[in-house]
Amino acid sequence: MLNNKSMYAILGILSLSPSTGYDIKKYSDKVLSGFWNENFGHIYPTLKKMLEDGMIEIVYKEKNEKKIRYGITPKGKRELEAWFLEETMQQPIRSEFMLKLLFSSSQPRENVIRMLENYKERHEENIEKYLRMQEDLKQGIQEISKERFLFINAILRKGIISNEAVIHWCDETIEELQH
Amino acid sequence: MLNNKSMYAILGILSLSPSTGYDIKKYSDKVLSGFWNENFGHIYPTLKKMLEDGMIEIVYKEKNEKKIRYGITPKGKRELEAWFLEETMQQPIRSEFMLKLLFSSSQPRENVIRMLENYKERHEENIEKYLRMQEDLKQGIQEISKERFLFINAILRKGIISNEAVIHWCDETIEELQH
DNA sequence: TTATGGTATATCAGAGTGATATAGTTGTCA
DNA sequence: TGACAACTATATCACTCTGATATACCATAA
Numbered sequence: 001m002l003n004n005k006s007m008y009a010i011l012g013i014l015s016l017s018p019s020t021g022y023d024i025k026k027y028s029d030k031v032l033s034g035f036w037n038e039n040f041g042h043i044y045p046t047l048k049k050m051l052e053d054g055m056i057e058i059v060y061k062e063k064n065e066k067k068i069r070y071g072i073t074p075k076g077k078r079e080l081e082a083w084f085l086e087e088t089m090q091q092p093i094r095s096e097f098m099l100k101l102l103f104s105s106s107q108p109r110e111n112v113i114r115m116l117e118n119y120k121e122r123h124e125e126n127i128e129k130y131l132r133m134q135e136d137l138k139q140g141i142q143e144i145s146k147e148r149f150l151f152i153n154a155i156l157r158k159g160i161i162s163n164e165a166v167i168h169w170c171d172e173t174i175e176e177l178q179h
Numbered sequence: 180m181l182n183n184k185s186m187y188a189i190l191g192i193l194s195l196s197p198s199t200g201y202d203i204k205k206y207s208d209k210v211l212s213g214f215w216n217e218n219f220g221h222i223y224p225t226l227k228k229m230l231e232d233g234m235i236e237i238v239y240k241e242k243n244e245k246k247i248r249y250g251i252t253p254k255g256k257r258e259l260e261a262w263f264l265e266e267t268m269q270q271p272i273r274s275e276f277m278l279k280l281l282f283s284s285s286q287p288r289e290n291v292i293r294m295l296e297n298y299k300e301r302h303e304e305n306i307e308k309y310l311r312m313q314e315d316l317k318q319g320i321q322e323i324s325k326e327r328f329l330f331i332n333a334i335l336r337k338g339i340i341s342n343e344a345v346i347h348w349c350d351e352t353i354e355e356l357q358h
Numbered sequence: 359t360t361a362t363g364g365t366a367t368a369t370c371a372g373a374g375t376g377a378t379a380t381a382g383t384t385g386t387c388a
Numbered sequence: 389t390g391a392c393a394a395c396t397a398t399a400t401c402a403c404t405c406t407g408a409t410a411t412a413c414c415a416t417a418a
Contacts, residue, residue, distance in 0.1 A: 003375090003376085003403075003404070004403085004404065004405090005273065005275055005278075005404085005405090006404085006405080008275075008278065008279075009278055012278065012281070012282035015282065020365090020366070020367090021366075021367065021368095022365060022366050022367075023366095025366095026365095031281075032278070032281070034272070035272055035273075035274040035277035035278065036272065036273055036274065036277065036278050037271045037272060037273065037405095037406095038405095039405080039406060039407070040366095040367080040368075040369095040407095041368085041369075041370080041405075041406065041407070041408085042404075042405055042406075044367065044368060044369085045368090045369090046404095066366070066367085066412095066413080067365080067366060067367085068366085068367080080282070083279070084279060084282075084283060084286055084290070085290075087297075088275050088276045088279060088294070088297075088298075089275070090301065091273055091274065091275055092216045092374085092375070093213070093214055093215065093216060094184065094214075094215055094216065094270055094374090095214040095215065095270065096184055096187075096267050096268070096270055097267045098214035098215065098334060098337070099184075099187065099188055099191065099211070099214065099215050100187075100262070100263060100267060101330060101333065101334065102191070102210075102211070102330060102331070102334055103191035103194065103259075103263075104263060104330060105324070105326040105327045105329070105330045106326065107263055111263070111264075115267070118266075118267075119267075122269065145284070147284040147285065148284045150284070150355065150356070151280060151281060151283060151284045152281070154280065154352045154355070155277060155280065155281055157348060157351070157352070158277070158345070158348050158352075161344045161345075161347060161348045162341065162344050162345065162348075164344070165340045165341050165343070165344035166337070166340075166341065168340065169336060169337045169340045169341075172336070173333045173336070173337075176329065176333070177329070182372080182373070182406090182407085183372085183373065183374090184373080184374090185373080185374080199396090199397070199398090200397075200398065200399095201396060201397050201398080202396095202397095204397095205396095216374095216375090217374095218374075218375060218376070219376095219397095219398080219399075219400095220374075220375065220376070220377085220399090220400080220401080221373075221374055221375075223398065223399060223400085224399090224400090225373095245381095245382075245397075245398085246396080246397060246398085247397085247398080271405085271406070273405090359418100360417105360418090361416105361417090361418085362415100362416090362417085362418095363414100363415090363416090363417105364413105364414085364415085364416105365412100365413080365414075365415100366411100366412085366413080366414105367410105367411085367412090368409100368410080368411085369408105369409085369410085370407100370408090370409085370410105371406100371407095371408090372405105372406085372407095372408105373404100373405080373406070373407100374403105374404080374405075374406095375402100375403080375404070375405095376401100376402095376403090376404100377400105377401090377402090377403105378399100378400085378401085379398105379399085379400085379401105380397100380398085380399085381396100381397085381398090382395105382396080382397080383394100383395080383396070383397100384393100384394085384395075384396090385392100385393085385394080385395095386391105386392090386393085386394100387390105387391100387392095388389105388390100388391095
């Protein structure tokens with residue numbers, strides 16, 4: 001376990017409340033989606049290793065209960081704290097859309113424009129999702145601390161701002177391709 | 180070879196001119212950086228498979244020359260064309276910075292602000308890089324077709340617009356965290 | 359009652375990353 | 389001219405991550 005980033009996502013989630021692998025996936029899809037993703041094929045093996053390493057423990061398992069609920073251990077908390085102080089390196093990026101666009105100069109214009117319109121629509125949907133999440137956050141404000149509200153809201157604002165920029169770029173580029 | 184995206188990046192690059200594995204890496208780092216990355220550990224095995232599959236061929240190897248230069252074959256060109264027509268699915272995203280931020284609500288404020296300032300600086304550097312690339316593109320405009328200029332410029336504009344949005348968000352968020 | 363959908367765990371092949379090894383070539387500057 | 393640095397070039401490996409698939413249980417609605 002040297003450079004497994006999923007470990008930090010899992011530790012972060014478990015630091016909020018004990019969860020099953022399935023819960024972790026649900027949380028990723030719901031709250032982290034937009035900037036982080038996890039899948040079962042990685043969650044379960046990582047949980048197994050983290051258990052071996054003493055970062056997490058099985059906190060709740062009734063006799064006949066089949067689900068396995070994990071909680072963070074003091075060692076896991078220390079690991080999470082150390083991660084906050086570490087310098088964050090930039091991740092490798094891969095945008096298949098941009099790759100396709102770069103090599104599209106000899107494609108029919110209408111195909112490229114359709115591609116851009118499609119891309120724009122997806123980003124408009126993203127904004128709608130973020131706005132809904134912002135509404136939900138404001139509705140449920142009493143459930144979380146002011147601190148946490150500030151941070152979650154910052155993340156939602158980033159999603160909105162970034163997607164707006166892309167939409168603006170799509171409009172400009174479609175315009176330019178139409179002469 | 181079912182879902183290897185590097186294959187399309189390589190086909191795209193080879194459709195411009197025959198290249199060695201090293202050339203492909205250089206092109207990725209110089210032109211594609213910002214939205215696409217390749218590394219040797221994937222380029223060489225992929226080239227090997229693509230050669231087996233008849234997508235590419237060794238086009239130039241003098242008697243005593245040790246470097247292996249690859250060119251795209253008609254089959255490779257068809258594969259590339261088919262890719263343009265395919266729907267582009269969104270790629271999974273992983274921003275370690277955003278993950279860290281989400282779980283940072285109990286960290287000392289000054290640490291979080293330092294993190295954000297660092298993040299902002301990196302995006303300012305990105306913009307400078309894109310502006311330099313835009314200058315280089317304008318200087319060398321006679322070397323490439325008008326079509327290609329349009330597309331490369333669009334990509335650079337996207338880099339600039341997106342990074343500006345992030346910088347704006349950083350300013351807003353730092354402000355908010357300082358009360 | 360049967361099917362639909364959500365909960366829950368798990369495995370696997372293959373894609374992609376980052377580090378490292380090796381060796382030849384070119385440039386430079388002392 | 390010879391030594392050293394920097395670049396060119398190919399390759400492998402352990403590990404991370406993805407996406408598909410399999411299995412099975414449970415609730416509930418048609």
